[in-house]
Amino acid sequence: MNTSKKKEHWKKFLNKKRKIKKNAKSKEESIEAVVQEYEKFSKVNTSTLSSFTDMPLSKATLEGLADSGYEQPTEIQAASLPFSLTGSDLVGAAKTGSGKTLALVIPLLECLWREKWSSEYGLGALVISPTRELALQTFNTLNSVGRHHKFSCALLIGGTDVEFERKRLGSVNILICTPGRLLQHMDENEQLNCDSLLMLIIDEADRILDMGFKKQINAIISNLPTTRQTLLFSATQTKDVNELSRVCSPNAVFVSVHENSKMITPEKLKQWYMICEEQDKINTTWSFIVNNKKQKTLIFVSSCKQARFLTEAFCHLRPGISLMGLWGTMNQKKRIDVFEKFEKRSSAVLIATDVASRGLDFTNLDWVIQMDCPATIEDYIHRVGRTARMGNSGQAVMILTPNQEEEMLKLCAIKNIPLEKQIVDQSLMVDIRSNLRSVIAEFTELKEFAQGSIVAYLRSLWTMSNKKLFNVETVNAAELADSYGLVSVPRIRFLNRKGIQLEGMKKEKNEDVEEKSGQKEKEKKKGKSIKGETESKEDEIKSIMNRFAEAAEKVEKDTDLFTVKKSDIFDVKSNGNEEVEEEEVKIGEGGVVENAARKREKIVTKTQIAKKIIRKNININTRVVFDSDQEENGEKEENAEELENAENEQQTSTFDIEKAKRELKNTDKEARKRMRDLRARKRAEKLEKKKKNKQEEELDLGEGEESGSEPDLSWLPDPDEVRQRYAEQSDEGEEGDESNEEMEPEEQKMPKEKKKELRKRKKTSSTNSDDFEEQKPVKTSKKRRHELSEHEEIALRLLGDD
Numbered sequence: 075m076n077t078s079k080k081k082e083h084w085k086k087f088l089n090k091k092r093k094i095k096k097n098a099k100s101k102e103e104s105i106e107a108v109v110q111e112y113e114k115f116s117k118v119n120t121s122t123l124s125s126f127t128d129m130p131l132s133k134a135t136l137e138g139l140a141d142s143g144y145e146q147p148t149e150i151q152a153a154s155l156p157f158s159l160t161g162s163d164l165v166g167a168a169k170t171g172s173g174k175t176l177a178l179v180i181p182l183l184e185c186l187w188r189e190k191w192s193s194e195y196g197l198g199a200l201v202i203s204p205t206r207e208l209a210l211q212t213f214n215t216l217n218s219v220g221r222h223h224k225f226s227c228a229l230l231i232g233g234t235d236v237e238f239e240r241k242r243l244g245s246v247n248i249l250i251c252t253p254g255r256l257l258q259h260m261d262e263n264e265q266l267n268c269d270s271l272l273m274l275i276i277d278e279a280d281r282i283l284d285m286g287f288k289k290q291i292n293a294i295i296s297n298l299p300t301t302r303q304t305l306l307f308s309a310t311q312t313k314d315v316n317e318l319s320r321v322c323s324p325n326a327v328f329v330s331v332h333e334n335s336k337m338i339t340p341e342k343l344k345q346w347y348m349i350c351e352e353q354d355k356i357n358t359t360w361s362f363i364v365n366n367k368k369q370k371t372l373i374f375v376s377s378c379k380q381a382r383f384l385t386e387a388f389c390h391l392r393p394g395i396s397l398m399g400l401w402g403t404m405n406q407k408k409r410i411d412v413f414e415k416f417e418k419r420s421s422a423v424l425i426a427t428d429v430a431s432r433g434l435d436f437t438n439l440d441w442v443i444q445m446d447c448p449a450t451i452e453d454y455i456h457r458v459g460r461t462a463r464m465g466n467s468g469q470a471v472m473i474l475t476p477n478q479e480e481e482m483l484k485l486c487a488i489k490n491i492p493l494e495k496q497i498v499d500q501s502l503m504v505d506i507r508s509n510l511r512s513v514i515a516e517f518t519e520l521k522e523f524a525q526g527s528i529v530a531y532l533r534s535l536w537t538m539s540n541k542k543l544f545n546v547e548t549v550n551a552a553e554l555a556d557s558y559g560l561v562s563v564p565r566i567r568f569l570n571r572k573g574i575q576l577e578g579m580k581k582e583k584n585e586d587v588e589e590k591s592g593q594k595e596k597e598k599k600k601g602k603s604i605k606g607e608t609e610s611k612e613d614e615i616k617s618i619m620n621r622f623a624e625a626a627e628k629v630e631k632d633t634d635l636f637t638v639k640k641s642d643i644f645d646v647k648s649n650g651n652e653e654v655e656e657e658e659v660k661i662g663e664g665g666v667v668e669n670a671a672r673k674r675e676k677i678v679t680k681t682q683i684a685k686k687i688i689r690k691n692i693n694i695n696t697r698v699v700f701d702s703d704q705e706e707n708g709e710k711e712e713n714a715e716e717l718e719n720a721e722n723e724q725q726t727s728t729f730d731i732e733k734a735k736r737e738l739k740n741t742d743k744e745a746r747k748r749m750r751d752l753r754a755r756k757r758a759e760k761l762e763k764k765k766k767n768k769q770e771e772e773l774d775l776g777e778g779e780e781s782g783s784e785p786d787l788s789w790l791p792d793p794d795e796v797r798q799r800y801a802e803q804s805d806e807g808e809e810g811d812e813s814n815e816e817m818e819p820e821e822q823k824m825p826k827e828k829k830k831e832l833r834k835r836k837k838t839s840s841t842n843s844d845d846f847e848e849q850k851p852v853k854t855s856k857k858r859r860h861e862l863s864e865h866e867e868i869a870l871r872l873l874g875d876d
């Protein structure tokens with residue numbers, strides 16, 4: 075573009091803006107001036123409205139519209155605004171993607187502007203949307219168009235911080251919300267005051283009813299003032315929507331712009347269907363994805379579990395295109411992230427549930443694939459309405475099973491939906507069953523998703539009201555499971571309970587039936603027929619006893635009295651009777667066997683039966699009937715006795731917690747006392763041992779000093795020499811002196827001092843002894859005596875002798 079052209083372009087653009095602003099300014103002069111125009115506007119021929127500037131709108135709204143790129147009103151906008159702007163209640167219906175959001179946003183802004191609404195007035199307008207995504211989208215449109223207004227606006231949807239919302243609700247002028255979250259705030263939040271509400275708008279009213287929000291809507295409306303303006307918008311004007319219109323005043327205006335249009339779906343939308351068996355749907359969908367990598371595709375499935383499984387499994391298989399999933403149970407933040415991410419992409423695949431089927435405005439969506447047949451024709455319209463919006467072109471394919479074809483075509487024809495059959499090009503089909511099996515084997519959580527998907531899908535078929543369209547019994551469960559990469563059909567309890575048997579479920583069903591019949595038999599045997607039970611028990615006992623008697627007879631021939639150590643010779647174990655096992659029975663001459671048999675009979679039957687009667691709380695009066703009255707009475711008496719015993723047993727065996735506590739306390743006391751005694755005894759023993767050790771140590775120490783650290787006495791003179799010398803030096807012979815002959819050999823070897831000591835002791839002992847023997851005193855010279863005493867002293871000190 076050259077500069078002159080550029081200049082021209084800018085000039086045009088600025089002039090246009092100036093014109094809008096001038097228009098707006100002139101209308102802004104006073105609210106009264108705008109309101110005055112309403113009357114004229116309500117009678118205007120809507121087809122002549124070519125620009126929003128032709129409408130009596132506030133300057134702020136006109137500027138907001140211009141800034142958001144909206145110049146010309148769409149059909150529904152042009153048709154509804156003359157009523158909605160002038161304060162009338164309105165029920166509006168228009169095709170999907172026809173601009174209903176703006177048709178509700180403009181009157182909302184204008185209403186608050188007219189009333190000079192500000193934050194002090196609180197809540198002025200309330201918009202209720204069926205889904206969080208749709209609420210978010212409305213919120214965005216409102217923020218965009220209302221940017222020049224000074225109203226505060228809040229989005230109240232699930233999955234957000236309630237506490238955060240709670241504090242801020244008091245000053246909010248416009249609230250856009252989902253029914254559940256709004257009710258929660260109405261119940262719990264005193265800040266939310268709807269007393270001065272001017273306008274209530276319900277968007278996608280048909281969807282709100284479909285989703286079962288009728289009760290919530292009623293509860294919400296009961297909290298709102300009756301003097302308000304109410305607007306209701308939906309894509310289809312169904313009977314239910316008309317019924318909901320009771321929330322509007324009786325003078326409400328019904329605007330349905332595409333009522334007489336040739337087609338209910340967008341005109342530039344190409345619609346096909348293809349026939350495919352249930353088990354081929356995944357392969358078909360995958361083949362479509364890999365063959366349309368440059369397109370933006372939205373794939374609808376019927377349950378969250380399917381959406382999750384297919385998204386994750388397909389991602390693992392790497393389709394070569396950005397693939398994401400959107401389902402209701404996904405957390406809110408992730409839902410918004412996915413939505414925004416998909417919005418930004420020029421080519422991508424989104425696998426979604428019906429959470430994305432209404433109101434969501436995806437830009438440049440090329441394809442809508444309905445992998446599962448929609449529940450109703452309205453659902454079909456909403457799903458395909460995600461593409462070919464606002465006059466753009468788009469394509470939609472619906473996958474039908476052979477048995478769905480006829481009914482669906484009939485329904486589409488009624489609504490004038492042009493559907494064409496598309497033949498699947500088999501050369502483009504890819505079989506991914508083995509790949510799915512590998513993926514499931516590698517990522518085990520996918521197995522659960524796959525199983526859940528099948529159950530959810532079959533359940534959805536089961537719950538659908540149109541049985542001509544949805545017949546669960548036509549599904550081959552085994553092949554369906556195989557198409558999900560599963561080797562076996564998951565347990566489908568709800569079908570089992572209903573007694574519905576699908577292909578591949580046979581075994582399970584039979585098992586179930588067997589199980590049930592087995593249970594019934596058991597019940598019959600155990601509970602319902604005590605007679606039967608008793609009889610069978612007695613038969614069993616009789617047979618055991620017969621075999622026992624036979625065996626006993628056999629051994630009786632050889633010996634009169636012996637002991638049979640019973641092992642399982644009668645195959646009792648295999649009869650399941652453990653009480654007669656491992657029992658020592660004495661068998662004697664005549665009648666002993668019978669005694670044993672009687673004993674055995676008592677042990678086996680009575681306790682068991684009595685216990686069972688008590689356990690199962692069965693009335694004993696309905697019990698066994700024997701041949702004779704006598705026997706019967708006897709048995710009854712016996713049974714009553716047994717029962718009494720068993721009851722007593724039960725009573726005594728009843729767990730008395732108080733008694734147990736006392737016992738436990740006593741036991742605890744005793745145990746503690748025992749422990750105390752034991753500890754005291756141990757302590758005493760320890761002390762004793764310590765004392766003993768100390769004594770031994772002391773003794774050891776003395777011995778050690780004697781033996782271990784023996785003093786060196788080598789320096790002492792040889793005692794023999796000394797003695798010799800003594801003898802020589804002795805004045806008067808050796809009278810009374812010890813001689814070697816008198817000494818013991820050990821004594822002889824002893825040092826002199828030791829010998830002396832020994833002698834001393836001997837002397838003492840001999841003095842004390844009875845056979846006293848007089849000892850002669852030792853005679854030594856004075857010098858020698860001194861020398862000797864000196865040596866003695868040293869030696870004694872060294873020896874440590876006391």
Ligand SMILES: Nc1ncnc2c1ncn2[C@@H]1O[C@H](COP(=O)(O)OP(=O)(O)OP(=O)(O)O)[C@@H](O)[C@H]1O
Nearest residue numbers: 146147148170171172173174175176309433435464
């Ligand atoms: N006057 C207008 N001029 C240009 N674009 C418009 C106008 N009004 C609405 N649009 C655009 O048309 C698209 C569809 O609008 P919108 O989502 O409001 O349709 P809808 O009727 O609510 O659809 P659905 O029934 O699917 O919810 C949006 O992208 C919106 O921005």
